[in-house]
Amino acid sequence: MAGRILIVDDVATNRIVLKVKLMAACYEVLQASGGADAIASARIDQPDLILLDQMMPDMDGIAVCKKLKEDPETARIPVIIITADNDNTSKINALRAGADECMSKPLDELCLLARVRSLLRARDMSEELRLRDSTARELGFAETPASFTPSATIAMIAATPVTAMAWKTALGNTLHDKVVVIKKEQALSLTKTQNIPDVFVIACNLAKPDEGLRLMSELRSRPETRYSAVVMVIPKDANNKSATALDLGASDLMIEGFEPQEMALRIKTQIRRKIQADRLRETVRDGLRMAVIDPLTGLYNRRYAMPHLARIADHAKTSGRTYAVMVLDIDRFKAINDTHGHTIGDIVLQEVATRIKDNLRSVDMVARIGGEEFLVVMPDTHLDEARMAAERLCHVIDDRPVILAGDKGNIAVSLSIGVAMGGLHVDVRDVGQLLESADKALYCAKSDGRNQVTFSRTAA
Numbered sequence: 369m370a371g372r373i374l375i376v377d378d379v380a381t382n383r384i385v386l387k388v389k390l391m392a393a394c395y396e397v398l399q400a401s402g403g404a405d406a407i408a409s410a411r412i413d414q415p416d417l418i419l420l421d422q423m424m425p426d427m428d429g430i431a432v433c434k435k436l437k438e439d440p441e442t443a444r445i446p447v448i449i450i451t452a453d454n455d456n457t458s459k460i461n462a463l464r465a466g467a468d469e470c471m472s473k474p475l476d477e478l479c480l481l482a483r484v485r486s487l488l489r490a491r492d493m494s495e496e497l498r499l500r501d502s503t504a505r506e507l508g509f510a511e512t513p514a515s516f517t518p519s520a521t522i523a524m525i526a527a528t529p530v531t532a533m534a535w536k537t538a539l540g541n542t543l544h545d546k547v548v549v550i551k552k553e554q555a556l557s558l559t560k561t562q563n564i565p566d567v568f569v570i571a572c573n574l575a576k577p578d579e580g581l582r583l584m585s586e587l588r589s590r591p592e593t594r595y596s597a598v599v600m601v602i603p604k605d606a607n608n609k610s611a612t613a614l615d616l617g618a619s620d621l622m623i624e625g626f627e628p629q630e631m632a633l634r635i636k637t638q639i640r641r642k643i644q645a646d647r648l649r650e651t652v653r654d655g656l657r658m659a660v661i662d663p664l665t666g667l668y669n670r671r672y673a674m675p676h677l678a679r680i681a682d683h684a685k686t687s688g689r690t691y692a693v694m695v696l697d698i699d700r701f702k703a704i705n706d707t708h709g710h711t712i713g714d715i716v717l718q719e720v721a722t723r724i725k726d727n728l729r730s731v732d733m734v735a736r737i738g739g740e741e742f743l744v745v746m747p748d749t750h751l752d753e754a755r756m757a758a759e760r761l762c763h764v765i766d767d768r769p770v771i772l773a774g775d776k777g778n779i780a781v782s783l784s785i786g787v788a789m790g791g792l793h794v795d796v797r798d799v800g801q802l803l804e805s806a807d808k809a810l811y812c813a814k815s816d817g818r819n820q821v822t823f824s825r826t827a828a
Contacts, residue, residue, distance in 0.1 A: 371488045372687070374398040374415040376406040376432070377450075378424045386419060389477055395484075403427025407435055410442045414686060417487055420467075422451040422458065430465045437466035444494065446487040450475065456627045463633040469620075482611035486618070490641075496731045497648040499679055520545040520639045523565035525552060525583070526601075527574050535569060535631070542632035545639065552583050558592050566642045567597045567635055569622075572609055581613055588617040595645065597638035601626075662736040664714055665721035673735035673743050674799075680733070680747045681790055681799050690791035692754035693799075694744040695806040696724065696761065699782045699818040701740035708779065712772065716781055719770045727764050728757065743803075751789055751823075758785045758821040766819055782819035786810025789824075 373395050377383045380401070387397045398413055400406040403426050410418060418436070422429035429449045436442045449462040454472040462470035469483055522545055526532035532549040539547060548565070552574060558564055568587065570580045580600065587593040597619040602610050604624055613621060619641075620634050660672030668676070677693065684691050698704075698720060705713040717740065724742060725734050733745040744761075746754060762783050769778035786809030790802050805824040813822035 370394045371416040371484075372396045372398065372413070373484070374400060374406065374409055374413065374418045376400045376403070376418060376424070376429075377421040378402055378426075379421075382421065386475075389480070390484075393481055393484075403429075403432040406432055407439075407442075410436055410445060411439070414442075415445060416491060417484060418445055418447045420447055420449050422449050422453070422462070430461055433462070433465040433467050444491070446491055448480075448483065448487070456630065460627065460629050460633065463630065463637070468637075476607045478611045479607050482614040486614040490619070492731065494641075494645065495683075497645060499676070499683065502679060518643070520566040520643070521563055522547045522567045522569060522635060522639075523555065524549045524569050525555060525574070525580070526571045531571070538628040539632055539635075540628065542628065543635060552579070555583065555593070556586060560592050564592055565596055567599060567619075567638050568593075569599045569601065569631075569635070571601045572603060572606070572613065578609070581609070581616060584613070584618060585616055595642070595649070597642050599634055599638060665718055665736050667721050667725065667742070668733060668735040670735065670737040670743075673733065673737060673745070676733055677743075677745050677799050677803070680745055681802075683747065684791055687748075688791075689748045690750055690789055692744075692746040692749045692751075692757070693788045693790060693802055693806045694746070694754070694758055694761075695737075695786045695803070695810045696742040696744065696783050697785075697810055697814070698740040699784055699814075704779060704781075712779070715772065716770050716779060720765060720781060720783070723764050724761055727760055754787055754789065755821065755823070758787050761785065762819060762821055784810055784813040784818045785821045786813055787821060787823045 370393065373390055375383050375386050375390075375397060377386070378401050383399050383401075387399065390397050398409060398415055400409045402424050406418070406420065409415070420429045420432060424432075429451070433447050433449060436445065436447060446468045447466065448469045448471060449465075449467040450471050450473060451458045451462070452473050459470040468487055471480065471483070522543070524532040524535050524547065526535065529549055536547045536549055555568065568584075570584055572578060572580045574580050574583065584598050584600065587596065587598065598617065599620045599622060600613040600618040601622050601624060602613060610621055619638050622631060622634060660669055661667070662669045680691055698716070701713065701716070704716055717736075721734070721736065721742070724744065728734060728744065728746070731747060733743075735743045737743045746757060749757075762785060766782045769780045771778045786806045788802050788805035788809060790799070809822040809824040813820050816822065
């Protein structure tokens with residue numbers, strides 16, 4: 369399943385309609401018929417996202433959202449409030465209550481699914497950062513972040529400087545941050561030595577139609593601006609553009625003619641998330657690098673990998689999802705060292721490590737756990753997905769030899785991979801046993817001729 373979504377509505381027909389749409393997109397759907405049921409389900413089932421009707425007999429959606437956001441157990445679950453009112457007051461009240469979005473009935477399916485995808489992506493990345501931060505704290509390498517919140521920079525980019533200045537003026541004193549008006553060319557020429565905006569507010573249409581969308585794609589592709597939030601301003605009645613903007617990486621949307629209060633609330637939310645994500649990334653990057661990174665390959669080492677694997681297992685037990693554990697070994701690596709020397713052997717290790725990492729998802733963990741042995745852990749992964757990933761890794765190593773510098777030729781390299789699957793049936797304390805199962809599968813792959821993938825019996 370792509371994610372677990374809780375639908376909250378006292379009208380059964382509304383729940384059924386939404387359920388059909390979401391299940392067609394391969395989401396797992398939970399249902400609650402009222403506010404109290406929603407709060408209980410959120411605490412017990414820990415859904416990935418909540419679709420919450422505003423008008424319910426026992427408790428309105430605003431009150432439910434406030435309670436969810438006040439509870440540490442449910443505060444990080446994204447909430448979309450669905451309202452029959454098509455006015456700015458309802459939207460602003462929902463955003464003030466902590467909702468990530470407020471959508472009016474009748475729901476546009478294209479926009480709804482795009483918003484769901486966007487929020488789930490953001491949640492997945494946030495949870496991965498939290499997971500890594502939690503691992504760092506368990507190892508004793510992370511410090512508690514400072515409580516001081518620095519001033520943020522918001523950049524306004526509109527079709528004309530007059531429009532951008534009007535946006536800035538509309539904010540008035542609602543934000544105590546630096547608001548600047550810049551042109552598209554300035555945004556694209558930013559360097560790391562400059563004050564990179566924390567939030568870009570960009571009009572969908574600049575000098576040309578959809579030029580703002582192309583600008584956002586460029587900003588997302590550049591390391592200087594990749595982690596900045598982007599709020600796109602979409603023309604009215606342009607639902608297809610809203611969906612496109614979200615799928616291209618927009619952090620949030622506003623519709624032309626928005627209220628200044630709405631703009632301020634959305635920007636404040638994006639600033640808060642950006643600062644939190646930056647701090648978590650900094651913790652992982654600086655607090656762990658020297659202690660848990662293998663200096664030769666740049667991958668995590670065993671010291672980091674084992675507690676992180678335990679946390680992934682713990683998360684899988686709570687969420688009910690499966691995950692894959694792979695042990696990978698370079699075939700006949702001793703012969704490479706004996707024939708070409710350890711310096712060449714190190715070059716082979718570095719190249720293999722790079723190819724493994726480049727052919728996996730950003731949420732997958734890759735570690736070097738022995739001389740020529742690697743560990744890959746893939747959270748939220750089914751058996752077929754694990755099989756495809758492992759076979760892909762075998763191919764990308766075997767298909768292309770390692771080229772040596774200075775016209776010294778090349779070295780053919782291959783991998784053997786053993787895979788085991790974890791999930792609800794695997795206790796956190798048994799990750800060592802799971803790793804052993806993957807190791808035994810690796811031994812079988814070696815015995816059966818090398819350069820292949822073998823699954824443990826429990827996984828296959």
